[in-house]
Amino acid sequence: MKQTVDALDFHTKIATEFDQSYSYDSNRLERLKIWKAYLAKYASGVDLAYDLGCGSGAITSLLAQYAKRVIAIDGAEGMLAVARKNAAAHGLSDRIEFRQSRLPIAGPVTLPQADIVISSSAIEYMDSVPDALAFARGLLKNQGTLIFSMSNRDAVSRKLVRAVHGMTGRPKYIKYLQHSYFGGADRLNRFLASLLSPSRANNMILIAARPLK
Numbered sequence: 001m002k003q004t005v006d007a008l009d010f011h012t013k014i015a016t017e018f019d020q021s022y023s024y025d026s027n028r029l030e031r032l033k034i035w036k037a038y039l040a041k042y043a044s045g046v047d048l049a050y051d052l053g054c055g056s057g058a059i060t061s062l063l064a065q066y067a068k069r070v071i072a073i074d075g076a077e078g079m080l081a082v083a084r085k086n087a088a089a090h091g092l093s094d095r096i097e098f099r100q101s102r103l104p105i106a107g108p109v110t111l112p113q114a115d116i117v118i119s120s121s122a123i124e125y126m127d128s129v130p131d132a133l134a135f136a137r138g139l140l141k142n143q144g145t146l147i148f149s150m151s152n153r154d155a156v157s158r159k160l161v162r163a164v165h166g167m168t169g170r171p172k173y174i175k176y177l178q179h180s181y182f183g184g185a186d187r188l189n190r191f192l193a194s195l196l197s198p199s200r201a202n203n204m205i206l207i208a209a210r211p212l213k
Contacts, residue, residue, distance in 0.1 A: 007125050008102070011055070012078030019056035019082045028058075031149075035059050035120060042145045042208060043067050046115035050139050052103055052132075053122020057083025057096075063118060064092040071111070074122075075102040104128075104135030113141045119148040147208045 011018070022028045043049055043066040054060045054072035056079050064070045064087070074080050080098050087096045103126055117136045126132045129150075136146050 008075045008077075011076040015056055015076065015078035015082045018079075019058065019086070022056075022058045031120070032058060032062065035118075035149075036062055038147055038208060039063055039066050039118075042147060043116050043118075048112060048114040050111075050114050050117040050136075052117065052119040052136060053125070054083055054098070055079045055120070055122070057086040057098075059118070059120050060096060061086055061090045061092055064090075064095045067116065068095065070096045071099060071114075072096055073099045073101055073103060073105075075100065104132050109135070109138060111139060114139055114144060115141055116145045116147065118146075121149055123148055124150040143210060145208060145210055 022032065039062055043063055046067045047069065049063055049067035049070050051060045051063055051070060051072040054074045055076075057072065060070060060072045060083060072080075072083060074083070077100060080100055084093070084098055087093045087098075103122065117139050119132075119136065123129055123132045133146075133148075136148070140146060
């Protein structure tokens with residue numbers, strides 16, 4: 001449990017810097033582009049959507065452009081403060097309800113079920129992937145859609161980043177990952193994509209799924 005608390009503290013401290021990176025970092029700009037395409041396809045006109053691990057709210061604000069109502073949950077107080085400012089700047093405060101909670105929420109959950117649940121690169125920080133997915137499933141209506149992304153541990157670039165972290169301690173966020181960057185955008189990943197299969201070149205996986213009947 002200590003590592004989870006540390007991860008929340010870490011992301012609170014870097015919240016402003018993290019949010020600013022969406023304006024210049026090629027990988028995060030590509031992430032927004034891909035998520036926008038998925039949300040346009042699956043979230044248009046839905047009544048209720050969840051964003052689990054919403055961070056600074058960059059993707060939450062995208063989601064609220066398509067869904068009528070969004071409940072965004074994150075455990076890092078600093079991230080939620082930035083996310084609220086972003087929602088206000090986009091004129092979306094009336095469509096987004098922000099809640100602070102460690103994820104997945106333990107015990108009985110009385111939240112309403114939604115048409116769509118999303119989670120962008122947050123599940124990999126949680127203690128258990130199965131528990132995180134089960135929690136997300138519990139928030140979905142029978143024919144709802146879950147869309148989530150997480151790091152591809154088989155990606156060569158991911159392995160290089162871990163090796164560098166082992167020698168230098170940077171980038172700092174690696175120490176908080178419980179499991180396992182964005183494929184194709186930066187020079188390294190473009191170069192790897194010309195040599196390797198997608199499963200080895202792309203450093204992130206994004207999945208859209210519906211529950212089995």
